[in-house]
Each structure stands twice: as structure tokens, then as C-alpha cells.
Amino acid sequence: MNLAKVLGSVVATRKEESLxxxxxxxxxxxxxxxxxxxxxxxxxxxxxxGEGEFVLYASGSSARQTRLTDCKPVDAVVMAIxxxxxxxxxxxxxxxxxx
Amino acid sequence: MNLAKVLGSVVATRKEESLxxxxxxxxxxxxxxxxxxxxxxxxxxxxxxGEGEFVLYASGSSARQTRLTDCKPVDAVVMAIxxxxxxxxxxxxxxxxxx
Amino acid sequence: MNLAKVLGSVVATRKEESLxxxxxxxxxxxxxxxxxxxxxxxxxxxxxxGEGEFVLYASGSSARQTRLTDCKPVDAVVMAIxxxxxxxxxxxxxxxxxx
Amino acid sequence: MNLAKVLGSVVATRKEESLxxxxxxxxxxxxxxxxxxxxxxxxxxxxxxGEGEFVLYASGSSARQTRLTDCKPVDAVVMAIxxxxxxxxxxxxxxxxxx
Amino acid sequence: MNLAKVLGSVVATRKEESLxxxxxxxxxxxxxxxxxxxxxxxxxxxxxxGEGEFVLYASGSSARQTRLTDCKPVDAVVMAIxxxxxxxxxxxxxxxxxx
Numbered sequence: 001m002n003l004a005k006v007l008g009s010v011v012a013t014r015k016e017e018s019l020x021x022x023x024x025x026x027x028x029x030x031x032x033x034x035x036x037x038x039x040x041x042x043x044x045x046x047x048x049x050g051e052g053e054f055v056l057y058a059s060g061s062s063a064r065q066t067r068l069t070d071c072k073p074v075d076a077v078v079m080a081i082x083x084x085x086x087x088x089x090x091x092x093x094x095x096x097x098x099x
Numbered sequence: 100m101n102l103a104k105v106l107g108s109v110v111a112t113r114k115e116e117s118l119x120x121x122x123x124x125x126x127x128x129x130x131x132x133x134x135x136x137x138x139x140x141x142x143x144x145x146x147x148x149g150e151g152e153f154v155l156y157a158s159g160s161s162a163r164q165t166r167l168t169d170c171k172p173v174d175a176v177v178m179a180i181x182x183x184x185x186x187x188x189x190x191x192x193x194x195x196x197x198x
Numbered sequence: 199m200n201l202a203k204v205l206g207s208v209v210a211t212r213k214e215e216s217l218x219x220x221x222x223x224x225x226x227x228x229x230x231x232x233x234x235x236x237x238x239x240x241x242x243x244x245x246x247x248g249e250g251e252f253v254l255y256a257s258g259s260s261a262r263q264t265r266l267t268d269c270k271p272v273d274a275v276v277m278a279i280x281x282x283x284x285x286x287x288x289x290x291x292x293x294x295x296x297x
Numbered sequence: 298m299n300l301a302k303v304l305g306s307v308v309a310t311r312k313e314e315s316l317x318x319x320x321x322x323x324x325x326x327x328x329x330x331x332x333x334x335x336x337x338x339x340x341x342x343x344x345x346x347g348e349g350e351f352v353l354y355a356s357g358s359s360a361r362q363t364r365l366t367d368c369k370p371v372d373a374v375v376m377a378i379x380x381x382x383x384x385x386x387x388x389x390x391x392x393x394x395x396x
Numbered sequence: 397m398n399l400a401k402v403l404g405s406v407v408a409t410r411k412e413e414s415l416x417x418x419x420x421x422x423x424x425x426x427x428x429x430x431x432x433x434x435x436x437x438x439x440x441x442x443x444x445x446g447e448g449e450f451v452l453y454a455s456g457s458s459a460r461q462t463r464l465t466d467c468k469p470v471d472a473v474v475m476a477i478x479x480x481x482x483x484x485x486x487x488x489x490x491x492x493x494x495x
Contacts (some may be wrong), residue, residue: 024179063370139229
């Protein structure tokens with residue numbers, strides 16, 4: 001999994017039928033220091049994430065291991081909203097702190 | 100998934116039998132700003148995408164989760180045509196706008 | 199999938215039993231402009247490709263979706279020989295043209 | 298698999314139900330010389346690894362081949378704590394040596 | 397698959413039970429010219445490879461398609477020892493030649 005920040009969303013009317021109703025998020029991939037710069041990915045939202053939130057996403061076949069994405073042509077899923085993380089004993093991000 | 104622009108197509112007569120009839124697109128991978136530069140990929144078209152359109156494609160085993168690609172040696176599939184996307188509250192692309 | 203040029207082949211006598219009889223090709227990965235420079239990969243040949251030809255290869259679990267590679271420890275397969283491709287309405291490669 | 302050092306952990310209250318109770322580690326990916334610099338990944342801990350330890354993690358569908366991660370949206374798992382490794386006949390890391 | 401050179405091995409006592417008895421090799425990834433520089437990976441040895449030998453390894457779910465690695469949290473396996481390879485009609489490596 002990787003840390004990422006929700007940057008926005010994608011609208012696509014014409015698509016594989018099985019994707020109907022899924023929310024597609026634009027994610028900026030983040031390092032342990034919370035900085036973006038690791039590229040971006042489009043992921044299905046399985047947890048109700050909002051713009052600006054830090055999340056975890058899973059890639060590949062593992063992205064299909066949720067009720068929402070099972071058996072669908074989806075290779076990335078947001079499966080957790082991050083409250084905080086720490087690196088070497090120091091909190092690097094805590095939700096709600098000014099960023 | 101990633102955003103990409105349809106750049107062209109590939110013709111291949113001699114191929115695995117199961118690939119018969121599939122359309123193979125040349126995609127330029129795009130970032131959230133809509134700029135190419137993230138490399139390219141060849142993907143099967145599952146939605147009738149046309150040259151110049153922005154699309155979403157899925158990779159890996161997830162690329163086989165469409166009726167067209169099931170059980171075939173295919174690791175990338177175009178599964179949506181993008182209408183628009185936004186980043187940090189701003190529309191970055193809308194189909195039909197001059198590009 | 200990616201475009202690639204067949205550069206050579208690999209000989210390996212001591213190997214997993216299930217790999218017996220498979221031809222292993224050295225591929226140089228190509229961009230849509232036909233230039234190499236995207237690294238290399240070793241792939242099983244499922245279509246009888248020859249040195250110097252441009253081909254398509256599939257990676258990951260999708261590389262096992264051919265009769266030759268089913269259930270084998272193989273993560274890349276050449277599944278098509280390319281006749282031609284075009285980018286933005288222009289033919290970038292056509293088999294038989296002087297390269 | 299790759300070598301990595303456990304740098305910290307991630308807390309996420311709102312998540313896919315199946316992830317309940319899993320420990321999420323922040324890993325810094327290491328080369329054979331033991332130096333970080335190969336990026337980072339968030340992995341589920343399947344072996345009780347502690348901060349500062351060198352570990353092995355597996356990615357992709359292989360990350361679901363443990364009792365803890367089976368059928369869950371998890372694409373990286375720590376499946377071994379490293380005691381030592383050697384390169385060209387020289388020990389490059391041994392647990393307990395001053396680092 | 398990729399070409400790689402066996403550089404060393406990893407010892408890990410505390411690990412997923414299913415990994416008991418597997419040999420873990422440190423591989424330096426090689427290009428078609430036989431030079432390292434493409435990073436490294438830790439792979440299970442399925443063919444009895446020795447330090448200094450050039451090998452082929454498979455990644456991802458394909459790494460589980462051997463008797464030794466079936467259903468285990470393993471994402472890379474050495475499945476062949478390379479005798480030789482050629483590029484553009486020239487032998488680039490032959491086992492036993494001075495390297």
C-alpha cells in the first residue's frame with residue numbers, strides 16, 4: 001500500500017458496465033514525510049474519502065478484494081482514511097492538524 | 100488506474116488466437132495536469148475510445164475483468180472514456196473544451 | 199502490453215521442469231516512436247517471433263493466459279507480432295520498411 | 298521480495314472492515330548495502346516486526362498468502378524479520394551489530 | 397522475467413511458517429549487456445543456483461507457480477540458471493567464460 005492525498009475526482013459516463021456507481025478519485029502519492037511527488041493514480045473510493053484527506057490505497061489484484069470492487073476492472077482502491085502516522089518515533093501527520 | 104490519451108493503434112495479424120478481434124490502442128499516460136510524459140502502454144479497447152480522447156485504463160490481472168478480455172493474455176484495458184476531472188476544486192480537463 | 203523488439207534469446211538447461219521446450223527471448227522495450235531505451239525483459243515466445251521483429255508482450259499473471267505458459271513460472275509472454283502502428287494519424291512503423 | 302527497514306506505523310480508524318486489527322508498518326526500502334533510498338511502502342505486519350528492524354516484504358497478490366491477509370485488500374506484507382544477509386561473501390548486515 | 401546475478405543470501409529465522417526451508421537469494425538485476433545496475437531483488441531459489449551465477453527470475457503471482465513456492469507469500473523466484481544469451485547475433489554471456 002501507499003500513502004496518498006485525495007486531490008480530486010474523475011467523471012466518466014461511458015465505461016464498462018460493472019463500474020457504474022463507483023467514485024473515482026485522483027490521488028497524489030505521498031512519501032513518509034507527507035510530501036507528494038511520487039506520481040499519481042486513479043483509485044476507486046471504498047471508504048468515503050474526501051478531498052484533501054490522506055488515505056491508503058492498494059494496487060493490483062488486491063484492489064478487487066472489497067465488496068465494491070470484486071470482479072471489476074479496477075487496479076487501485078482507497079481502503080483506509082489515515083488518522084496519523086509516525087516515523088522514527090515522531091508523528092509526521094495527524095488529521096486535523098494544520099497542514 | 101491511470102489517465103491516458105489515445106494516440107493511435109497497433110495492427111498485428113499473427114497473434115495468440117484469443118486476441119482475434121480486439122482493438123489495440125497506443126496510449127500516452129497522463130498526469131492530473133493532463134500532460135503526457137509518463138510513458139506509454141498498449142491497451143485493449145473495451146469501450147470504443149477514439150484517437151485524441153482521454154481515457155482510464157486498468158493494468159495487470161484487473162485488465163482481464165471485462166467480457167472482452169476475460170482469460171486472455173492482456174495486461175491493460177481501456178475501461179472508461181473520461182468526461183472531465185478536477186484537482187483541488189478546479190476542472191483540469193473537460194471533454195469538448197479546446198485542448 | 200508494450201511494444202518491444204526481439205534482440206536475442208537465452209539458453210538455460212537447468213530450470214523448472216515446466217519450462218522445458220519454451221523459447222526465451224531477450225526483448226528491448228520500445229516507445230511509440232519505435233526507439234528502444236525503456237529497458238529490457240525476458241519473455242516466452244508464444245507466436246514464433248524472429249530476431250529484429252517488433253512484437254507485443256504481456257506481463258504478470260496475464261502472461262500465463264496462453265496454452266504454452268498456463269500454470270508456469272512465467273511473467274512475460276510475446277503474444278503478437280506487430281505489422282504496423284500509427285500515432286496521431288501517422289504510420290510510425292510498418293514491417294518490411296527499411297528500419 | 299525486498300529488504301526494508303521498519304520506520305514507523307500508520308493509524309487508520311475508518312477503513313475496509315476486513316482490515317480491522319491489522320498492524321500497518323511504514324517501510325523504507327533498502328538495497329543490498331543496507332542503505333535506504335529505494336522509496337517506501339506501507340505493509341501489513343505478519344510477523345511482529347519492531348521499529349528499526351530489517352525485514353522482508355512481499356508485494357502484489359503474494360501479499361495475500363498469509364493467514365492474516367487472505368482475501369483482504371492488502372498488497373504488501375512483512376513476512377520475515379532478517380537476521381543477516383551477505384553479498385559476495387561478506388556480511389552486510391547482522392542483527393544486533395551496531396548500525 | 398529478468399536476467400540477474402546471484403550476489404548472496406538472506407537469513408531470517410522469524411518468518412511466516414510456510415517459508416520454512418526456502419533459500420532466499422540476493423539478486424542484482426542485469427541488462428542484456430550483463431551489467432548490473434537495474435536494482436536488486438530477494439528471490440526464492442527453486443533451482444539450486446550458486447553465488448556468481450546468472451539466473452532468470454519471475455515476479456508476481458508467477459513466482460508462486462513452482463512446487464516450492466505454491467501458495468506462499470513469495471513474489472520472486474529463480475526458475476532457471478542461464479547457460480548463455482545472445483543479442484543481435486553475438487554471444488553476450490556464456491557460463492564458464494571468464495567474466
